Amino acid sequence: MSPRSLPASAWIGLLLRRGLFLLIGGIVAVPYVMLVFWVGQVFSAPEIGPATYVLTLAIALAGILIPGSVSVLRALERTAVRDLLGVDIAEPVARTSASDVMRGGVWFYLHVVCGALFLFVLAFALPTAIAALLGLFPFAPNSATEISRVVFPGLSTGEGMVLTLLITTIAIALLVVVFWLLPRGAMPLLGPSAANRVLAAERETAELARRNQLARELHDSVGHALTITTLQAAAAQRMLASNPEGAERALLAIEETGRSALSDLDYALGILRAEPKRDDVADRRSPQLTLRALDRLLADTRSAGLRIDDDVDPGIAELPGAMSREAYRIVQESLTNILRHAGAVAAAVRIAIADEALRIEISNPMPVLLAPGEGDPPGRSLRRSGGRGLPGLAERVAVLGGSLQAGEVDGTWRVAVVLPMKGLL
Structure with missing residues (x-):
C-alpha cells in the first residue's frame, strides 16, 4: 500500500x-x-x-x-x-x-x-x-x-x-x-550485493532441488510400496477363507514391502534433514536400489497381480550407479502407475542398451472404457488424473539429459525413455 x-x-x-x-x-x-x-x-x-x-x-x-x-x-x-x-x-x-x-x-x-x-x-x-x-x-x-x-x-x-x-x-x-x-x-x-543475490539464488535452487528429490523419493518408493501393499491386502482378504496359503503369501509380501518402504522412508528423511553425506552414513542410510534389483521389483509387482512380459539387456548390470538408480526409479514408477490406474493387466517391460543410450519402454493395454454412469474407468483416470507420476519421471529423465515420451498409441499406454550413455561405458 x-x-x-x-x-x-x-x-x-x-x-x-x-x-x-x-x-x-x-x-x-x-x-x-x-x-x-x-x-x-x-x-x-x-x-x-x-x-x-x-x-x-x-x-x-x-x-x-x-x-x-x-x-x-x-x-x-x-x-x-x-x-x-x-x-x-x-x-x-x-x-x-x-x-x-x-x-x-x-x-x-x-x-x-x-x-x-x-x-x-x-x-x-x-x-x-x-x-x-x-x-x-x-x-x-x-x-x-x-x-x-x-x-x-x-x-x-x-x-x-x-x-x-x-x-x-x-x-x-x-x-x-x-x-x-x-x-x-x-x-x-x-x-x-549482486554476488550475494546470486549466491542466495543458487542456495534457493539447491534447496528446491533437494525438496524435489525428496518428493520424488517419497512418491516413487513409498508410493510404490503403498500401492503394492494395498493390492496385496485386498488379495489376502479375498483368499482368507478359500485359500489360506495364498492369503499367507500375500501377507508375507506386505511385510517385505513394508520393510523396504521403511528403508526408503529413512533415506528420504535423511534427505529432508540434510544430514552430512559421509561415506559411512550414506552407505548405511541410502537404499542404493539400482537395476540390479530389477528382478525383485518385477517379482513384487507380479505378486500384486500385474502380468509382466520382460525383455532386459544383461548389460544393465554394468551401468554407472547414478544412471542405474534413476532408471530403477523410472521403471518402478511406471509399474506403479499401471497398478494404480489400470489395475491387474498385462504389461511389457523392455530395457536395452543401443546406440550409446539406455532405452526403457513400458507399455500396457488401455482398459475398456465403461459406459456413462458406470464409474470412472482406470484408463480415463490415467490420462486426466493430474498426479505427480509423470512430472516426477520427467524430472528424473531431465537430470540425466534424456528424453521421455508418454501417451496412448493405438489403445496402448506407452512410456518410452532414452538416457544418453556416450562416454559412460
Whole structure:
C-alpha cells in the first residue's frame, strides 16, 4: 500500500516510526558533534605542535570511520530499517565483502546526518522560529530581540528574524525530503550485493532441488510400496477363507514391502534433514536400489497381480550407479502407475542398451472404457488424473539429459525413455 492511500491513523503511525528512526540517528550524532567541537578546540589552542595535530586527526578519523565498518551496527541498521521504515531487507547469505562494508558505512553516516538534521529542527530551529514569530505580536515584544542578540550577534532584529525563519524553512523542507526518500535508499545501501543475490539464488535452487528429490523419493518408493501393499491386502482378504496359503503369501509380501518402504522412508528423511553425506552414513542410510534389483521389483509387482512380459539387456548390470538408480526409479514408477490406474493387466517391460543410450519402454493395454454412469474407468483416470507420476519421471529423465515420451498409441499406454550413455561405458 502506498503512503498516499493510508488512512489517517496509519499516517500518524508512519510518521512516528520514521521520526523515531531519525531520533535514533540524532542521538548517535551527538558524540560526533562533541568530537567536532573537541577537534576545533584543540586546533584553536595556542602553541600546538605537529604531533598533537596528527594525533588529534587520527583520533577524530578513527572515531568517525570505524563505527561505519562494524558488522554489528550494519545488522542493527537493517533491523531498524525493517521495523521502523518498513523496508524488507534480506540478511546477507555470504561473508561480508568490502563493497558491503562501504555501502553499509554510507548508510550509517547518512542515518547520522539525517538524524542530526531532525534534532536540529526539533530542538533548535523550530522553537527558535516560533519564538521569532511571537516577536511580531505585542504580547511578546522582546522575543525577537533576544533571539537576534543570542543567535545572530551583530545583526539587527529584523535581519536575525528573517535569517531564523529562512534557516528553519530550509531545514524543515530538507527534513520532509528525508522523511520520504530515506526508505528508498535503504535497499541499495543495506541490501545484499549482486554476488550475494546470486549466491542466495543458487542456495534457493539447491534447496528446491533437494525438496524435489525428496518428493520424488517419497512418491516413487513409498508410493510404490503403498500401492503394492494395498493390492496385496485386498488379495489376502479375498483368499482368507478359500485359500489360506495364498492369503499367507500375500501377507508375507506386505511385510517385505513394508520393510523396504521403511528403508526408503529413512533415506528420504535423511534427505529432508540434510544430514552430512559421509561415506559411512550414506552407505548405511541410502537404499542404493539400482537395476540390479530389477528382478525383485518385477517379482513384487507380479505378486500384486500385474502380468509382466520382460525383455532386459544383461548389460544393465554394468551401468554407472547414478544412471542405474534413476532408471530403477523410472521403471518402478511406471509399474506403479499401471497398478494404480489400470489395475491387474498385462504389461511389457523392455530395457536395452543401443546406440550409446539406455532405452526403457513400458507399455500396457488401455482398459475398456465403461459406459456413462458406470464409474470412472482406470484408463480415463490415467490420462486426466493430474498426479505427480509423470512430472516426477520427467524430472528424473531431465537430470540425466534424456528424453521421455508418454501417451496412448493405438489403445496402448506407452512410456518410452532414452538416457544418453556416450562416454559412460
